Amino acid sequence: xxxxxxxxxxxxxxxxxxxxxxxxxxxxxxxxxxxxxxxxxxxxxxxxxxxxxxxxxxxxxxxxxxxxxxxxxxxxxxxxxxxxxxxxxxxxxxxxxxxxxxxxxxxxxxxxxxxxxxxxxxxxxxxxxxxxxxxxxxxxxxxxxxxxxxxxxxxxxxxxxxxxxxxxxxxxxxxxxxxxxxxxxxxxxxxxxxxxxxxxxxxxxxxxxxxxxxxxxxxxxxxxxxxxxxxxxxxxxxxxxxxxxxxxxxxxxxxxxxxxxx
Amino acid sequence: xxxxxxxxxxxxxxxxxxxxxxxxxxxxxxxxxxxxxxxxxxxxxxxxxxxxxxxxxxxxxxxxxxxxxxxxxxxxxxxxxxxxxxxxxxxxxxxxxxxxxxxxxxxxxxxxxxxxxxxxx
Numbered sequence: 001x002x003x004x005x006x007x008x009x010x011x012x013x014x015x016x017x018x019x020x021x022x023x024x025x026x027x028x029x030x031x032x033x034x035x036x037x038x039x040x041x042x043x044x045x046x047x048x049x050x051x052x053x054x055x056x057x058x059x060x061x062x063x064x065x066x067x068x069x070x071x072x073x074x075x076x077x078x079x080x081x082x083x084x085x086x087x088x089x090x091x092x093x094x095x096x097x098x099x100x101x102x103x104x105x106x107x108x109x110x111x112x113x114x115x116x117x118x119x120x121x122x123x124x125x126x127x128x129x130x131x132x133x134x135x136x137x138x139x140x141x142x143x144x145x146x147x148x149x150x151x152x153x154x155x156x157x158x159x160x161x162x163x164x165x166x167x168x169x170x171x172x173x174x175x176x177x178x179x180x181x182x183x184x185x186x187x188x189x190x191x192x193x194x195x196x197x198x199x200x201x202x203x204x205x206x207x208x209x210x211x212x213x214x215x216x217x218x219x220x221x222x223x224x225x226x227x228x229x230x231x232x233x234x235x236x237x238x239x240x241x242x243x244x245x246x247x248x249x250x251x252x253x254x255x256x257x258x259x260x261x262x
Numbered sequence: 263x264x265x266x267x268x269x270x271x272x273x274x275x276x277x278x279x280x281x282x283x284x285x286x287x288x289x290x291x292x293x294x295x296x297x298x299x300x301x302x303x304x305x306x307x308x309x310x311x312x313x314x315x316x317x318x319x320x321x322x323x324x325x326x327x328x329x330x331x332x333x334x335x336x337x338x339x340x341x342x343x344x345x346x347x348x349x350x351x352x353x354x355x356x357x358x359x360x361x362x363x364x365x366x367x368x369x370x371x372x373x374x375x376x377x378x379x380x381x382x383x
Binding site for chain 2: 030033034036037038039040041042044045064065067068069071072073075076
């Protein structure tokens with residue numbers, strides 16, 4: 001009987017898995033008490049959405065649920081005087097890195113699918129700058145969590161990489177105000193982004209606090225960025241950087257070998 | 263739970279929209295979380311929707327305030343999932359709901375008395 005109704009709901013397990021992962025945003029005691037029930041209710045809503053309107057209804061449900069989740073998680077945490085432990089911070093930063101990576105990939109795919117620029121002119125990218133900066137800030141959040149995770153190993157060695165990437169975000173923002181120097185300012189930000197990411201990846205690899213498979217992606221993804229050119233198919237060379245952020249975030253979110261809180 | 267004895271119904275007014283609608287949903291019968299959500303959606307014709315976070319955040323506070331109670335009765339396992347928690351409105355919750363409805367009626371009466379509003383209400 002159950003097998004007959006499972007087929008149209010094949011997307012449910014992934015949605016439920018994501019929702020369950022997002023429940024980490026709630027305080028732990030609240031999550032223990034109500035998490036399973038919230039998950040069950042969300043599963044019921046998903047089934048309804050699938051039945052009533054398919055993918056469109058599921059998207060609508062996700063939009064509504066994400067807003068509800070972030071709002072109420074903040075409320076519950078503020079009621080508990082925001083006891084943000086090191087472990088929670090690291091897991092949240094993992095989530096930020098994953099979201100940043102997904103957003104980055106979406107931006108690059110959007111960019112690369114646009115028609116090439118007229119000869120002598122660049123392909124239009126400025127309208128995506130706000131999204132690019134937001135994705136980078138999320139990824140910086142992930143790196144901050146990674147360095148918090150391994151602080152006892154690497155001490156302040158992780159800081160230069162994060163500072164370089166934050167500076168890159170600032171240079172990208174400033175490029176909009178730089179007039180004829182726009183390209184130069186943007187290019188400095190671009191170099192800082194690659195430098196900062198490679199530095200961060202190197203420190204994490206040396207620190208060995210994260211699983212070994214998690215950090216080479218960041219170094220390789222950052223170096224591949226060197227070949228990036230928004231004007232043609234080389235735009236796709238930015239994809240591995242987004243994938244690296246997702247891998248890093250995944251490692252942070254799931255890594256159980258947490259150090260004791262300091 | 264803890265505040266029932268010390269708090270009188272007017273102290274809890276006005277109720278938040280979520281608490282008000284959950285109490286209304288539980289006024290006629292006990293329900294589990296998802297059934298509360300669907301009843302609120304049905305009663306408001308979709309104008310007010312509860313997400314899982316708002317629903318269980320409100321339920322937690324309503325349990326703490328003694329407005330609702332968890333019931334031990336479980337439905338027939340053939341009809342529903344045994345893991346679901348069912349809630350019913352407490353007698354204190356009924357008093358609070360009555361006080362809130364009275365407050366809303368008073369507001370409506372005031373609005374009716376304002377001739378300047380014309381035919382709006």
